[in-house]
Amino acid sequence: LPGGPVGPRESLGTAASRTLASTTGLRPSYLEQLYTFGDPDRSPTQRLVTIAYFALVTEAQVGATVEDENVAWFAVDDPVLENLAFDHRQIIDYALWRLRNKVEYGQIAHRLLGERFTLAQLRAVYEAMLGKELDPANFRRQLKATQSIVATDEYLAGGQHRPPRLYRYAGSGHDPLEVDTNHE
Structure with a gap:
């Protein structure tokens, strides 16, 4: 939990982005204000107020974090x-509670996937966020009912079996959940 003034x-938002970049080397495209923590008893020495943000990073970004004794990744459990x-x-x-609600x-x-993705890749992201396995058939049915994704004419190359179809997000290109870090 990197922090700073x-x-x-x-x-x-700019302070959160700067602090994250300077402590971890991460520059995520998604950063959202989470909550303000200011309970009077949260610190034994002085009154501290934390305006917490959370970021979403891809697997590639995780591997590119700064190597430092104060920077490490842990499973939430x-x-x-x-x-x-x-x-x-x-x-x-x-x-974690907020993320799990947002995924619902x-x-x-979609912020953790490329422009094109398979349903299995999308399901894996949902499973990681929710912390549980999802039935593939039910997931496919529920997802297609939302009309939030669109099938492309492309397929994932490689592999031993029939290549899976690639999908894309059906949005306008602007993610309504994305926070502009230049504003408060």
């Missing part, structure tokens, strides 16, 4: 996360 003439300072576990739990009603899963 906001500069005197810097928006909150890793026991090491139970002993975090302050209310940091609460922040993680809230981010929004197109946030």
Whole structure:
């Protein structure tokens, strides 16, 4: 959970982007304000207010993070996360809850895929976000009923079996969930 101060003439989103880039090397295209944590008892020494953001990063971006003793990836159920300072576990739990809710009603899963993707790739993203396996047939049926994706005339090349069809997001090209980090 990288953190840092906001500069005197810097928006909150810009500060979050800068802090994430300077501590991890990550420059995600999706960054969203999560919540403001300011319980008076969250720090034993002084009153601290945290305006938390969460970012979505691709698998390729994860592998490109800065190598540093203070930068590491953990599964959300890793026991090491139970002993975090302050209310940091609460922040993680809230981010996970919010992400899981967003995947149910929004197109946030598409942020982790390329422009074209298979249904199996999309289902894998949903399963990772929701923390559970989904029935492939039900997933396909429910997803097609939403009309949020469109089949292309392209297929994924390679592999031993019949190549799967590629799909694309049916949106206008602008993700309504994306936050402009230049504004608060």
